[in-house]
Amino acid sequence: xSASPGRRVLLAAPRGYCAGVDRAVIAVEKALEQYGAxxxxxxxxxxxxxxxxxxxxxxxxxxxxxxxVPPGNIVMFSAHGVAPVVHEExxxxxxxxxxxxxxxxxxxxxxxxRFAGEDYDILLIGHEGHEExxxxxxxxxxxxxxxxxxxxxxxxxVRDPSKVVWLSQTTLSVDETMETVDALKEKFPxxxxxxxxxxxxxxxxxxxxxxxxxxxxxxxxxxxxxxSSNSKRLVEVAKIAGAREAYLVDFADEIDEAWLEGVSTxxxxxxxxxxxxxxxQVLEWLSQRGFExxxxxxxxxxxxxxxxxxxxxxxxxxxxxxxxxxxRGAGAGEDSGE
Numbered sequence: 001x002s003a004s005p006g007r008r009v010l011l012a013a014p015r016g017y018c019a020g021v022d023r024a025v026i027a028v029e030k031a032l033e034q035y036g037a038x039x040x041x042x043x044x045x046x047x048x049x050x051x052x053x054x055x056x057x058x059x060x061x062x063x064x065x066x067x068x069v070p071p072g073n074i075v076m077f078s079a080h081g082v083a084p085v086v087h088e089e090x091x092x093x094x095x096x097x098x099x100x101x102x103x104x105x106x107x108x109x110x111x112x113x114r115f116a117g118e119d120y121d122i123l124l125i126g127h128e129g130h131e132e133x134x135x136x137x138x139x140x141x142x143x144x145x146x147x148x149x150x151x152x153x154x155x156x157x158v159r160d161p162s163k164v165v166w167l168s169q170t171t172l173s174v175d176e177t178m179e180t181v182d183a184l185k186e187k188f189p190x191x192x193x194x195x196x197x198x199x200x201x202x203x204x205x206x207x208x209x210x211x212x213x214x215x216x217x218x219x220x221x222x223x224x225x226x227x228s229s230n231s232k233r234l235v236e237v238a239k240i241a242g243a244r245e246a247y248l249v250d251f252a253d254e255i256d257e258a259w260l261e262g263v264s265t266x267x268x269x270x271x272x273x274x275x276x277x278x279x280x281q282v283l284e285w286l287s288q289r290g291f292e293x294x295x296x297x298x299x300x301x302x303x304x305x306x307x308x309x310x311x312x313x314x315x316x317x318x319x320x321x322x323x324x325x326x327x328r329g330a331g332a333g334e335d336s337g338e
């Protein structure tokens with residue numbers, strides 16, 4: 001990347017939507033098209049303010065708990081995944097469900113179930129309270145303990161040091177995760193790794209692009225929401241890579257012109273749940289302030305796609321109605337002494 005005269009923008013590639021996010025957002029849109037509003041979604045389908053607001057306008061209703069959904073309705077589970085108990089709650093509530101969990105998160109869930117079945121202690125590297133961590137932990141709560149970064153390692157205790165495995169949240173910083181793994185291996189030399197990397201390809205690729213441009217950028221702007229783990233990691237990675245400053249913004253109008261003082265190169269990227277229109281608005285904002293020269297920093301090619309949830313091939317409205325009728329029938333039977 002040769003420097004252009006004057007002000008320039010280094011634009012990360014890849015950036016924005018990953019395959020799991022694309023699948024989840026399209027799933028909500030398809031459900032609304034097929035079944036009509038409302039379609040309930042448990043938690044934000046993905047962690048992006050603009051996406052959630054756009055889907056709300058189309059008829060999606062976002063709830064925090066499954067119990068908030070009236071019986072006989074459709075509820076979709078977000079891309080971050082849910083614990084088995086949430087599926088049970090939906091069944092008790094007579095709800096038709098669509099599972100939009102990212103397949104890469106589902107992979108981690110299956111690993112947790114498998115290793116718990118083999119009676120391993122599972123050390124789950126991730127951030128406390130994150131929806132993905134809650135969902136994965138719920139697969140085997142008696143076998144899983146959370147390790148929230150290298151600082152948590154000293155307090156970890158296991159039953160048998162020869163039967164310990166680590167798994168991770170898919171949206172972490174690659175470097176920090178490996179730092180945590182190294183510390184765990186020092187404490188538990190027989191620690192085994194998952195069969196394949198848990199940190200998703202999109203998270204790794206976006207961090208790699210930021211590393212490449214961070215060293216040449218005085219300022220890096222990451223488009224993404226504050227509750228997006230992978231977006232926040234991009235800010236951290238940019239600073240470690242050498243950027244003087246890095247900021248997270250949802251929209252272009254959140255950029256402070258004071259950030260541009262003494263800056264000749266601005267790096268721009270976006271988290272894996274961010275639609276491209278928001279990046280385009282940031283580029284337009286920068287262009288209006290003299291940053292018209294845009295150079296692409298390409299770290300990887302992405303061609304992965306995921307098929308839509310299989311539940312979208314069924315008549316879920318009819319299914320939900322039948323579930324409510326079934327409960328009424330059971331209630332009548334109980335009343336008549338059957």
